[in-house]
Amino acid sequence: MTDTFQAYAGRPAAVGGRALDLVNAPMIRHWCEAMGDANAAYTGPAQVAPPAMLQSWTMAGLGGVGGVGDGRSAEYGDLLGALDAAGFTSVVATDCEQEYLRPLRPGQRVLYDSEIESVSAEKSTALGVGRFVTTRTDLRAYDEAAGEKAEEAVPVATHRFRILKFRPAEAPAPVRPSSEGERALRPRPVVNRDNAGFWDGVAEGELRFQRCTDCATPRLPWLPGCNACGSAAWTAEAASGAGTVYSYVVVHHPLPAAFREQGPYAVALVELEEGVRTVSNILGLPAAEVRIGLPVRLDFQCYDEELTLPVFRPATADDLPPLRVPVTRTLIVAGAIASRDYQDVHHDVELAHAKGAPDIFMNILTSNGLVGRYVTDWAGPGARLTGISVRLGVPAYPGDELTFTGRVVERDGPRRTVAVTGRTRRGAHATATVRLTTGEAQS
Amino acid sequence: MSLHRADTLGGRAAIAGIGATEFSKDSGRSELKLAVEAVHAALDDAGLRPQDVDGLVTFTMDTSPEITVAQAAGIGELSFFSRVHYGGGAACATVQQAALAVATGIAEVVVCYRAFNERSQHRFGVGLTSRQASSEGAAMGWTMPYGLVTPASWVALHAQRYLHSYGLSPDVLAPVAVADRFHAATNPAAYFYRRPITLADHAASRWIVEPLRLLDCCQETDGGQALVVTTSERARDLRHTPALITAAAQGAGRNQEAMTSFYRDGLTGLPEMGVVARQLWRTSGLTPADIDTAVLYDHFTPFVLMQLEEFGFCGPGEGAAFAAGGRLQLDWSGGDGLPVNTHGGQLGEAYLHGMNGIAEAVRQLRGSAVNQVPAAQHVLVTAGTGVPTSGLVLSRGR
Structure with missing residues (x-):
């Protein structure tokens, strides 16, 4: 059963698209500056373009839709126009899946063709009612600077992109406390003047303990003075996140309302490597498998709109060290411009307000770029990204901090698959799967 | 009492009366009424009248204020009223407060009481859901969001580390439960009268919070218990053989919390009970070998093993082998045992926040216990574990 919107599936979204600029060092440099990506592979004589930059080469740019760089088909324009007319006037990118077949190098011209892969039925989302539109783009390139002809272009990448065209919800539904018929919420933390700094840290993706200024004794739980020496002077430090299970229980009865659905659950006392302990939950492991001595790593879990807690997961050698990226206005704007994305919600506060957003927010190309940077920072310049799939969750606004965590979830010869999460205090911003081939240093 | 030297309270006060309501799962009356009935019963037992009372002591957790109990019990002017904090840790300390008052002449007859509908009204076992943003509430706030909300879970987190540290399995807790139920089986006042259990029953009982099983956990009870404290001299003239307060102590450890002391030392002991033990032995001049029977606070079995260690009945990690x-049973015929909780404890008789255990110690010294230890001269009693706590050494008077 397809409707008039869904009937667009299979039609072209772009035909004979041709990148405005050759792949070039200045755009690469601007992009790397915006992303904070210092990968040596993106500079020097053997320079390649950052794979996550892919979409930047084919963006319409400030010329915009219908401008000189727009390869958009009439059918695609019709579809978007029809969605606008149906009241789905707002747009947000939700998913980006890219497969990189060959690295792009300066001097290459990118050609592309795109197809409307699917249009969803009407969906209710957190943003409002709308339809998802998925396009699939095949990209080719030839070395124009070296005199190659367009006919010689070889496939370099495929790119699946999903947007939500939606009617903005009237007003966000306020968070209501648990009542009958609703999901029971976990007990709240008890926040007061003495421990507020801990919860401020949680909001910023850190587990902070105190350290006595006078005797250097680390302290958790938070208290206004030191038990070892009585000093009232202290500083807060962020835990590295590495710890071990010091003790644990498995709760069977009674199961508090918020835990009833999951059944018996483990609560652990985790000793952090800094020498303090904290009570927490162990995620990613059946309760029956939690053991004293288990190495664990800090994570954060959002349980409801008002509760994010530090939690722990079993640590393995496959964990990537976390990366924290402050989300500044500069990052959002520089990332948008470096990726040639001139959508107003990424640089103009007033227009962002007009579209129902509280502030400008990060574009998906920047999120994608940061995910790529996070993994290559870890994998080193010898590694080659072969694919990135990103799903966006909560937006990243100025003042947020993005904390990326990742884990190798698959190994096959030199190939690795890495699961990445980029989280802000609001929840998961980007959930990504990154595929790469390791370099020689990464056997 | 002092951390560093023997005190001078020992022997100057005595428990002269004990009284309780029935122990039930639904008392059918108010907590205040239970308190008043227990106070009257204890005064009757001592041969005293309400007008003889000039002091009252209870727990901060009790819902019946001293003045209201006095109002409803026919007690007049009070020169001493006091409350002790930290849940069941208050039990023996109420007696210490009373002893301090009568020994110094601040009061002459002080009644200690605790009464609640802990089963039919305010069950501790259902767990916390929220706490005020006080420092005390904040301490609980570190664990509540993770679902560590019940007394069983707090104790289990200690117990798991204890068992791990000494290479023990949860089965080693069973003898404590079996001993309690063995004694309760012959105590008509006990909820589990005539219902003993076996080690196999323990092993087959369901998990509450691993490593604790159902049979590791105390009951929940409705009831009231009161104790009359006066000077040793006056006690000698009353109806029963006095239970002399040979030593009384409170104890809190370094970095102490109430039930959530997870952030200090190795979690293999009860440092606050160690503080109590050192004082009791020092002031009484007694040693574990002098104790005929002990009433060790048993809301959960693991802390009974740790108390045996803290008091030196055995070494660290040897509690399981000792039990x-x-x-721990009265019928043990070897020389290396210790009858513990001869009333059935809080697993077997009733959970009265430790106050019923003090009454049992008094009965043992009078020679009137249903499970009597022959010629008991000295009894050790302890209060709530895992919290700042207290203890008593009581001795047979006259």
């Missing part, structure tokens, strides 16, 4: 094979 095994029936050595």
Whole structure:
């Protein structure tokens, strides 16, 4: 059963698209500056373009839709126009899946063709009612600077992109406390003047303990003075996140309302490597498998709109060290411009307000770029990204901090698959799967 | 009492009366009424009248204020009223407060009481859901969001580390439960009268919070218990053989919390009970070998093993071996045992926040216990574990 919107599936979204600029060092440099990506592979004589930059080469740019760089088909324009007319006037990118077949190098011209892969039925989302539109783009390139002809272009990448065209919800539904018929919420933390700094840290993706200024004794739980020496002077430090299970229980009865659905659950006392302990939950492991001595790593879990807690997961050698990226206005704007994305919600506060957003927010190309940077920072310049799939969750606004965590979830010869999460205090911003081939240093 | 030297309270006060309501799952009356009935019962037992009372002591957790109990019990002017904090840790300390008052002449007859509908009204076992943003509430706030909300779970987190540290399995807790139920089986006042259990029953009982099983956990009870404290001299002239307060102590450890002391030392002991033990032995001049029977606070079995260690009945990590094979039971015939909780404890008789255990110690010294230890001269009693706590050494008077 397809409707008039869904009937667009299979039609072209772009035909004979041709990148405005050759792949070039200045755009690469601007992009790397915006992303904070210092990968040596993106500079020097053997320079390649950052794979996550892919979409930047084919963006319409400030010329915009219908401008000189727009390869958009009439059918695609019709579809978007029809969605606008149906009241789905707002747009947000939700998913980006890219497969990189060959690295792009300066001097290459990118050609592309795109197809409307699917249009969803009407969906209710957190943003409002709308339809998802998925396009699939095949990209080719030839070395124009070296005199190659367009006919010689070889496939370099495929790119699946999903947007939500939606009617903005009237007003966000306020968070209501648990009542009958609703999901029971976990007990709240008890926040007061003495421990507020801990919860401020949680909001910023850190587990902070105190350290006595006078005797250097680390302290958790938070208290206004030191038990070892009585000093009232202290500083807060962020835990590295590495710890071990010091003790644990498995709760069977009674199961508090918020835990009833999951059944018996483990609560652990985790000793952090800094020498303090904290009570927490162990995620990613059946309760029956939690053991004293288990190495664990800090994570954060959002349980409801008002509760994010530090939690722990079993640590393995496959964990990537976390990366924290402050989300500044500069990052959002520089990332948008470096990726040639001139959508107003990424640089103009007033227009962002007009579209129902509280502030400008990060574009998906920047999120994608940061995910790529996070993994290559870890994998080193010898590694080659072969694919990135990103799903966006909560937006990243100025003042947020993005904390990326990742884990190798698959190994096959030199190939690795890495699961990445980029989280802000609001929840998961980007959930990504990154595929790469390791370099020689990464056997 | 002092951390560093023997005190001078020992022997100057005595428990002269004990009284309780029935122990039930639904008392059918108010907590205040239970308190008043227990106070009257204890005064009757002592041969005293309400007008003889000039002091009252209870727990901060009790819902019946001293003045209201006095109002409803026919007690007049009070020169001493006091409350002790930290849940069941208050039990023996109420007696210490009373002893301090009568020994110094601040009061002459002080009644200690605790009464609640802990089963039919305010069950501790259902767990916390929220706490005020006080410092005390904040301490609980570190664990509540993770679902560590019940007393069983707090104790279990200690117990798991204890068992791990000494290479023990949860089965080693069974002899404590079996001993309690063995004694309760012959105590008509006990909820589990005529219902003993076996080690196999323990092993087959369901998990509450691993490593604790159902049979590791105390009951929940409605009821009231009161104790009359006066000077040793006056007690000698009353109806029963006095239970002399040979030593009384409170104890809190370094970096102490109430039930959530997870952030200090190795979690293999009860440092606050160690503080109590050192004082009791020092002031009484007694040693574990002098104790005929002990009433060790048993809301959960693991802390009974740790108390045996803290008081020096055995070494650290040896509590399980000390308790095994029936050595805590009255019918143990070897020389290396210790009858513990001869009333059935809080697993077997009733959960009265430790106050019923003090009454049992008094009965043992009078020679009137249903499970009487022959010629008991000295009894050790302890209060709530895992919290700042207290203890008593009581001795047979006259």
